[in-house]
Amino acid sequence: xxxxxxxxxxxxxxxxxxxxxxxxxxxxxxxxxxxxxxxxxxxxxxxxxxxxxxxxxxxxxxxxxxxxxxxxxxxxxxxxxxxxxxxxxxxxxxxxxxxxxxxxxxxxxxxxxxxxxxxxxxxxxxxxxxxxxxxxxxxxxxxxxxxxxxxxxxxxxxxxxxxxxxxxxxxxxxxxxxxxxxxxxxxxxxxxxxxxxxxxxxxxxxxxxxxxxxxxxxx
Amino acid sequence: xxxxxxxxxxxxxxxxxxxxxxxxxxxxxxxxxxxxxxxxxxxxxxxxxxxxxxxxxxxxxxxxxxxxxxxxxxxxxxxxxxxxxxxxxxxxxxxxxxxxxxxxxxxxxxxxxxxxxxxxxxxxxxxxxxxxxxxxxxxxxxxxxxxxxxxxxxxxxxxxxxxxxxxxxxxxxxxxxxxxxxxxxxxxxxxxxxxxxxxxxxxxxxxxxxxxxxxxxxx
DNA sequence: GGGAGCCTCCCCCTTTCGGCAGAGGCGGGG
DNA sequence: CCCCGCCTCTGCCGAAAGGGGGAGGCTCCC
Numbered sequence: 001x002x003x004x005x006x007x008x009x010x011x012x013x014x015x016x017x018x019x020x021x022x023x024x025x026x027x028x029x030x031x032x033x034x035x036x037x038x039x040x041x042x043x044x045x046x047x048x049x050x051x052x053x054x055x056x057x058x059x060x061x062x063x064x065x066x067x068x069x070x071x072x073x074x075x076x077x078x079x080x081x082x083x084x085x086x087x088x089x090x091x092x093x094x095x096x097x098x099x100x101x102x103x104x105x106x107x108x109x110x111x112x113x114x115x116x117x118x119x120x121x122x123x124x125x126x127x128x129x130x131x132x133x134x135x136x137x138x139x140x141x142x143x144x145x146x147x148x149x150x151x152x153x154x155x156x157x158x159x160x161x162x163x164x165x166x167x168x169x170x171x172x173x174x175x176x177x178x179x180x181x182x183x184x185x186x187x188x189x190x191x192x193x194x195x196x197x198x199x200x201x202x203x204x205x206x207x208x209x210x211x212x213x214x215x216x217x218x219x
Numbered sequence: 220x221x222x223x224x225x226x227x228x229x230x231x232x233x234x235x236x237x238x239x240x241x242x243x244x245x246x247x248x249x250x251x252x253x254x255x256x257x258x259x260x261x262x263x264x265x266x267x268x269x270x271x272x273x274x275x276x277x278x279x280x281x282x283x284x285x286x287x288x289x290x291x292x293x294x295x296x297x298x299x300x301x302x303x304x305x306x307x308x309x310x311x312x313x314x315x316x317x318x319x320x321x322x323x324x325x326x327x328x329x330x331x332x333x334x335x336x337x338x339x340x341x342x343x344x345x346x347x348x349x350x351x352x353x354x355x356x357x358x359x360x361x362x363x364x365x366x367x368x369x370x371x372x373x374x375x376x377x378x379x380x381x382x383x384x385x386x387x388x389x390x391x392x393x394x395x396x397x398x399x400x401x402x403x404x405x406x407x408x409x410x411x412x413x414x415x416x417x418x419x420x421x422x423x424x425x426x427x428x429x430x431x432x433x434x435x436x437x438x
Numbered sequence: 439g440g441g442a443g444c445c446t447c448c449c450c451c452t453t454t455c456g457g458c459a460g461a462g463g464c465g466g467g468g
Numbered sequence: 469c470c471c472c473g474c475c476t477c478t479g480c481c482g483a484a485a486g487g488g489g490g491a492g493g494c495t496c497c498c
């Protein structure tokens with residue numbers, strides 16, 4: 001591995017955050033902050049001009065937000081900067097930010113409260129072509145993988161049989177298929193789907209399926 | 220939160236590894252290694268006896284392997300130890316270990332080459348109910364987030380309009396509602412749903428919704 | 439000019455859902 | 469003991485979805 005200095009650009013609308021990051025990163029012998037930006041347009045411009053190894057970007061910024069920056073730089077469009085890995089750093093771990101960012105090619109997703117250690121680790125990981133995601137977000141990503149360790153509170157609303165049926169609905173099964181699977185009559189399946197529907201407040205079976213995915217009952 | 224010492228047990232068949240971990244962890248003021256085990260049976264016995272906050276466990280061990288230890292301790296069976304979070308630490312990042320471990324409730328998955336910093340961070344994350352996964356593994360998990368679960372790849376398969384319709388389908392909207400929302404005729408909505416269905420390989424609209432949820436198009 | 443792809447709309451028909459109402463068996467708890 | 473919740477099943481009917489076809493207008497590109 002080439003042991004040269006890793007060049008970093010920080011994009012955040014809060015000067016204090018930029019200053020704090022710079023202190024932390026410049027304290028590392030192999031890291032160097034070479035630029036800053038206070039909004040999305042500045043982040044894009046600076047990244048395209050300096051082509052840093054790492055761009056730390058906040059999600060919420062004036063102008064194009066962090067997600068848009070990720071899309072443009074990490075994509076394969078005309079304005080992409082392939083040699084720059086973009087790490088998203090933000091305050092809140094909202095799903096609506098996490099998934100698009102990671103899907104669109106972010107090389108990491110950190111929370112500001114994670115502390116300086118993980119920030120440095122995330123940069124080193126990104127330089128190795130890896131990705132570090134904040135532990136608090138990772139647990140949710142894993143939940144999409146987990147054999148449902150129960151938001152028992154929400155699921156308690158449904159009876160065992162209803163939950164079973166709801167899970168199969170979420171897989172795209174018709175009532176007849178569910179009936180065959182569970183060895184009951186299609187009419188009974190309709191009963192279960194209907195009560196599950198009523199209990200979770202859905203207007204049709206797709207709503208039941210959506211609920212099943214949200215709660216982790218289905219995956 | 221009680222700011223007491225985090226009690227740790229190390230299970231690894233190599234004494235040198237156990238020794239190294241102990242040095243690193245005991246150097247932290249708030250961490251304390253209270254036990255060691257050299258095989259799976261010992262890991263289970265020690266965990267059940269000491270009920271530590273953290274169990275670091277290697278995957279490859281004599282007797283029950285690390286995955287079995289995770290299953291038994293993190294499950295809800297008779298031998299489970301709910302207050303102990305199990306972090307898997309191993310040398311190789313093989314999928315056949317990673318996925319089962321995380322699915323069965325591991326509170327983290329680390330590579331030994333990750334270094335002491337991430338080890339300490341992983342323990343702190345686990346104590347907060349979070350999970351730290353090695354960056355080199357995270358990239359693969361993310362890859363599975365974008366592409367792998369769908370046989371036909373990315374959203375690029377769908378046209379913009381189809382994706383829009385698919386998103387509304389995932390919200391539980393009927394064709395008529397989607398039509399009203401997008402200001403097009405219900406018949407056109409049916410066309411879009413049908414082609415989205417065909418492209419993602421679904422048998423009905425619930426399958427389209429499932430795909431939208433899996434790929435993150437819908438939330 | 440001639441595709442190709444996309445969006446839009448229309449027809450037909452069958453299958454599946456969704457809502458309604460009822461009913462019997464079976465278990466646990468007041 | 470009786471009531472309540474759950475699971476099972478039945479019927480009917482209108483609404484929605486799914487499958488097949490065709491068709492016109494639009495843009496982009498060769």
